[in-house]
Amino acid sequence: MKSLRDLGSLSGLVYSTDAGRMCPGCRQPVAQCSCQSSQPAPAGDGIVRVSRETKGRGGKAVTLVRGVPVDAAALEQLGKQLKAACGSGGTVKDGVIEVQGDHVERVMAALQNQGYRVKRSGG
Structure with a gap:
C-alpha cells in the first residue's frame, strides 16, 4: 500500500484553461516548459x-x-x-506529423528540398 506522501506526489495540474497543457515534470505550461529543452532528439x-x-x-x-x-x-x-505547402490542416501527435488529405508526393518534395532523406512507406 502506498503512503500518503507517495500519493501526494502523483497529483498535480494536468490542464489549465488559461495556459493549456501542463508539463508533468516541471509543472509549467508546455510552451514554457524548462525540462523539455533537455530532451534529446529522437534517434532513428x-x-x-x-x-x-x-x-x-x-x-x-x-x-x-x-x-x-x-x-x-x-x-x-x-x-x-x-501544412502550408499542402494548403490543408493537420496536427503533430506523438512525434508524427499528420497532414489532412492525400499529399504524399507534395510532402516528399518539400522534405527533400529541406535536405531530408525521404522514403515512401506503405502501399
Whole structure:
C-alpha cells in the first residue's frame, strides 16, 4: 500500500484553461516548459518515412510523416510548413506529423528540398 506522501506526489495540474497543457515534470505550461529543452532528439536511421493512411478516420485520407530527427519544437514548426505547402490542416501527435488529405508526393518534395532523406512507406 502506498503512503500518503507517495500519493501526494502523483497529483498535480494536468490542464489549465488559461495556459493549456501542463508539463508533468516541471509543472509549467508546455510552451514554457524548462525540462523539455533537455530532451534529446529522437534517434532513428535518418530516413523520414511518408505514408498515406485511412484507418479510423471514416475513409478520409491522411498523410503521415514519421522519423524526422528533430526535437518537439522543430517538429511543430516543420508540421506548420508542410501544412502550408499542402494548403490543408493537420496536427503533430506523438512525434508524427499528420497532414489532412492525400499529399504524399507534395510532402516528399518539400522534405527533400529541406535536405531530408525521404522514403515512401506503405502501399
